[in-house]
Amino acid sequence: MKKIDLFDTFENAEDELMEDFTDMSPEISDEKLDKLLAVSERNYEKKKAEIERTRKADNTDDENMVSGVERVKRTVWLRPAAMAASFVLIAGTVIGSIVLFNRGKSKKDLFNSDDLSNTDNGALPDVYTDKEALIELCSNATKHYDKIEATYVHEFSNSDYIRTTNTKLEYDVKGNYLFADEKERQDSLKGLYSTFDSRFVSYFYNNKGVHINNEETFEVSTYEDDWYKENVYIVCEDFYDPKYIFSTEPDSYIRSERIKRSDTWSITGKDTVCGRECVVVETEHEYGKETEYIDAETGVELKYVYDGNYDDEKAKFEVTDINYNDEAHVTSPLEFRQRIEENGYESFVSFAIDENGNRVDPAVQNNLDFLGIPDKPFTTAAKTTAVATTETATTETIRADSSYTDDMDQESIIKLCKTAAKHYDRAYAVYKEESTTKESGEKNTRKYLVQYDTINKTIMSECNEVSSGGDDGNDFERNTVGYWYKDRNVTVHPENGTYDIADTSENPKMFYRYEFALDLSSDMFAEELEREKQYWSITGRDTVCGRECIVITMEYPYTGSYIYIDIETGAVLKKICDLGSTNYELQALTVKYDDEAGEFMTPAEFKKRIEDVGFKLNKKYKADGMAAMETDDPLDLNFLDIPLVR
Amino acid sequence: MTGNELKELLGTSPAECHRRLMKEYGRYVYAIVFNKLRSCGVREDIEECVCDVFTDIFIKFEYDEKYVNDIKGYIGTIAKRKAIDRFRVLSAANIHNAYTDEEEMAELVSDFSVDEHVDSSELRKILLQKIKELGEPDSTILMQKFYYNRKSTEIAEAVSMTASSVRSRCTRAMEKLRRKLAEVGITR
Numbered sequence: 001m002k003k004i005d006l007f008d009t010f011e012n013a014e015d016e017l018m019e020d021f022t023d024m025s026p027e028i029s030d031e032k033l034d035k036l037l038a039v040s041e042r043n044y045e046k047k048k049a050e051i052e053r054t055r056k057a058d059n060t061d062d063e064n065m066v067s068g069v070e071r072v073k074r075t076v077w078l079r080p081a082a083m084a085a086s087f088v089l090i091a092g093t094v095i096g097s098i099v100l101f102n103r104g105k106s107k108k109d110l111f112n113s114d115d116l117s118n119t120d121n122g123a124l125p126d127v128y129t130d131k132e133a134l135i136e137l138c139s140n141a142t143k144h145y146d147k148i149e150a151t152y153v154h155e156f157s158n159s160d161y162i163r164t165t166n167t168k169l170e171y172d173v174k175g176n177y178l179f180a181d182e183k184e185r186q187d188s189l190k191g192l193y194s195t196f197d198s199r200f201v202s203y204f205y206n207n208k209g210v211h212i213n214n215e216e217t218f219e220v221s222t223y224e225d226d227w228y229k230e231n232v233y234i235v236c237e238d239f240y241d242p243k244y245i246f247s248t249e250p251d252s253y254i255r256s257e258r259i260k261r262s263d264t265w266s267i268t269g270k271d272t273v274c275g276r277e278c279v280v281v282e283t284e285h286e287y288g289k290e291t292e293y294i295d296a297e298t299g300v301e302l303k304y305v306y307d308g309n310y311d312d313e314k315a316k317f318e319v320t321d322i323n324y325n326d327e328a329h330v331t332s333p334l335e336f337r338q339r340i341e342e343n344g345y346e347s348f349v350s351f352a353i354d355e356n357g358n359r360v361d362p363a364v365q366n367n368l369d370f371l372g373i374p375d376k377p378f379t380t381a382a383k384t385t386a387v388a389t390t391e392t393a394t395t396e397t398i399r400a401d402s403s404y405t406d407d408m409d410q411e412s413i414i415k416l417c418k419t420a421a422k423h424y425d426r427a428y429a430v431y432k433e434e435s436t437t438k439e440s441g442e443k444n445t446r447k448y449l450v451q452y453d454t455i456n457k458t459i460m461s462e463c464n465e466v467s468s469g470g471d472d473g474n475d476f477e478r479n480t481v482g483y484w485y486k487d488r489n490v491t492v493h494p495e496n497g498t499y500d501i502a503d504t505s506e507n508p509k510m511f512y513r514y515e516f517a518l519d520l521s522s523d524m525f526a527e528e529l530e531r532e533k534q535y536w537s538i539t540g541r542d543t544v545c546g547r548e549c550i551v552i553t554m555e556y557p558y559t560g561s562y563i564y565i566d567i568e569t570g571a572v573l574k575k576i577c578d579l580g581s582t583n584y585e586l587q588a589l590t591v592k593y594d595d596e597a598g599e600f601m602t603p604a605e606f607k608k609r610i611e612d613v614g615f616k617l618n619k620k621y622k623a624d625g626m627a628a629m630e631t632d633d634p635l636d637l638n639f640l641d642i643p644l645v646r
Numbered sequence: 647m648t649g650n651e652l653k654e655l656l657g658t659s660p661a662e663c664h665r666r667l668m669k670e671y672g673r674y675v676y677a678i679v680f681n682k683l684r685s686c687g688v689r690e691d692i693e694e695c696v697c698d699v700f701t702d703i704f705i706k707f708e709y710d711e712k713y714v715n716d717i718k719g720y721i722g723t724i725a726k727r728k729a730i731d732r733f734r735v736l737s738a739a740n741i742h743n744a745y746t747d748e749e750e751m752a753e754l755v756s757d758f759s760v761d762e763h764v765d766s767s768e769l770r771k772i773l774l775q776k777i778k779e780l781g782e783p784d785s786t787i788l789m790q791k792f793y794y795n796r797k798s799t800e801i802a803e804a805v806s807m808t809a810s811s812v813r814s815r816c817t818r819a820m821e822k823l824r825r826k827l828a829e830v831g832i833t834r
Binding site: 006007008009010011012013014015017018020021022024025026027028033036037039040041043044047048211219629 | 661664665668669672673674676677678680681682684685693694696697698700701704705708722726734766767769770771773774778785786789790792793794796800801804828
């Protein structure tokens with residue numbers, strides 16, 4: 001049995017349930033509807049204007065048809081799943097312009113020309129004085145280099161928050177792959193927005209994007225024939241045409257628009273950024289003043305300063321280091337794969353169920369073969385290494401070592417667990433288990449002793465539980481003692497001097513501790529292993545309590561476990577689990593079988609103890625399927641008088 | 647409103663068309679977005695995302711006539727996709743904020759035990775069925791309280807009751823639900 005928060009179960013539900021969720025959802029008041037509508041309309045108008053401008057620009061040479069300047073505030077939540085959008089402050093000005101300008105004008109490959117001061121036609125138009133020359137330069141930015149490697153800082157602030165992004169960008173125009181490493185920090189000034197640090201590493205190649213979030217997980221997105229292609233926010237549709245790569249991120253898009261409209265800006269001089277000569281361009285409009293510094297050789301924007309008239313908006317973007325072509329290193333697809341595998345990022349899927357209701361297999365969705373297949377595996381962990389990892393692993397790093405091989409296979413492990421109780425007559429074990437709620441840090445620790453007689457199907461357990469936060473939020477400690485015998489269970493609560501008794505004939509395993517009862521006898525665990533074959537693999541061997549164990553790794557979209565199984569008896573002796581919101585660890589401290597297990601408390605002794613201490617009957621239960629229902633049936637302790645089979 | 651009616655209205659009065667779209671499908675979009683963002687977003691995130699969805703809907707309806715045959719399906723797809731985008735952003739930013747106002751009630755719904763073998767999809771259907779079996783207004787109260795994380799005062803307004811009545815009704819309804827769930831093997 002696992003614990004659940006009832007209503008959390010509804011998250012990420014199937015489409016068919018949405019009707020019911022809608023019916024039971026809060027009404028949207030007229031006032032709220034007006035507000036939501038107003039925001040949607042405003043965004044719609046902006047977006048529509050952008051689209052219309054682009055259409056006009058694409059269809060006509062009449063630049064005067066476009067008027068006005070809009071700034072679109074790039075809120076952090078607008079970051080699309082593919083984060084290519086934000087790379088592009090660098091070349092955004094320019095490449096966006098290509099969308100608008102690619103109308104058959106002659107293009108000069110300035111960067112690659114032998115003599116930058118000359119062209120086939122003679123003198124190079126002076127980009128410092130000639131607006132058309134500058135537009136032309138910017139329109140062909142990606143043709144002026146094969147590779148680019150740059151670092152830049154982008155700061156944006158308004159009256160509500162300050163956001164700073166430090167980015168490393170690498171782009172291979174010909175290879176058509178792009179790497180970006182963004183470190184973003186946002187500080188809320190009024191507490192209206194979230195304050196956070198984030199790190200996003202992204203790689204785009206071959207119609208796919210890989211996103212590493214906060215150096216913990218990675219996820220692969222596919223863009224081919226995807227809905228995203230229709231989404232104007234997303235740049236990935238453009239990525240595969242290098243001309244467009246950086247074009248639609250709102251900030252850069254708008255700047256490219258402005259560059260195109262030569263009447264809205266002025267060339268105001270020269271300056272140097274990162275050791276490169278730049279044309280300085282200024283624009284003033286009703287929203288504020290913008291100053292841009294454009295690489296005079298490549299058309300790449302290297303610096304941008306915006307001082308807004310409203311809401312204290314300010315922005316500054318500046319390239320701090322830049323290299324082109326041979327001096328630029330661009331991480332190759334295979335190198336990026338190596339980075340993922342060597343760092344051991346956890347494969348992650350945002351949603352475990354796809355649109356058709358099928359379970360998403362992370363191994364399939366996040367297959368990295370599209371980045372290339374290495375000659376040798378990056379991970380060369382040997383058997384023992386694999387296990388050593390699990391010994392020290394945090395539960396956040398649970399992953400299978402695919403390179404591990406073992407003499408045992410899945411079937412033999414399932415068989416072992418199915419027949420676990422047949423491997424011994426008696427077992428004695430002491431386990432310690434600890435669960436920690438990730439968010440609150442609330443910790444629950446249990447230590448319990450179990451004696452299991454497989455011939456008589458008798459189990460006695462003593463459990464001590466200590467929690468740093470109980471149902472009422474207070475710390476507590478409690479002890480329980482349980483005895484299972486002849487389809488009955490007695491649970492004693494020493495603290496309040498009572499015991500409960502249950503008829504478990506309908507469900508003999510009711511109240512069993514999973515680990516010592518089920519994993520020692522183990523049919524349910526074996527069933528789970530059989531049913532979930534695709535989610536676990538054998539990943540190593542290790543020793544627990546002097547017993548050799550086979551280690552299996554179970555990987556689910558949101559959870560994962562290392563499980564250590566005694567290879568002689570099939571008993572589970574250790575678990576390290578990431579259960580999503582909770583970390584869980586179980587460890588056998590002592591385990592002994594048969595003669596080594598010592599003498600057990602007999603049912604008669606157990607009954608005598610209850611009677612001697614004077615424990616009072618509290619509640620009576622009856623197993624009803626999986627539920628324990630209170631009952632008035634005549635239940636007493638007399639079943640404990642039945643002698644054990646020896 | 648059929649696709650063709652919508653198309654006609656869009657031609658004559660886009661603003662009215664947008665209002666009717668939001669009026670008619672607002673809760674549907676909200677339900678979808680909420681379902682995806684419940685674990686990682688605050689109310690403002692969800693409302694912003696709802697606005698984003700309608701912005702996209704307005705844009706797409708303007709330039710694309712795919713919606714005509716199946717408006718609801720089309721809207722549902724946009725809402726789901728947009729919510730997934732936002733989920734990724736919020737998850738990556740590690741934002742988590744639960745805003746249950748009455749903490750003592752949270753324990754009512756936590757730590758239920760369920761057989762690990764029960765498929766989560768099946769479990770959702772069972773839970774929803776059992777909640778619906780409670781009848782109105784209990785099912786709505788429970789869902790708004792524990793799933794939509796609404797305050798009792800907000801729910802009270804919606805169901806024309808006092809906040810204290812909502813609270814007591816909620817507790818009783820939860821107890822009823824607990825029994826119903828126990829009958830199918832989900833216990834505390």
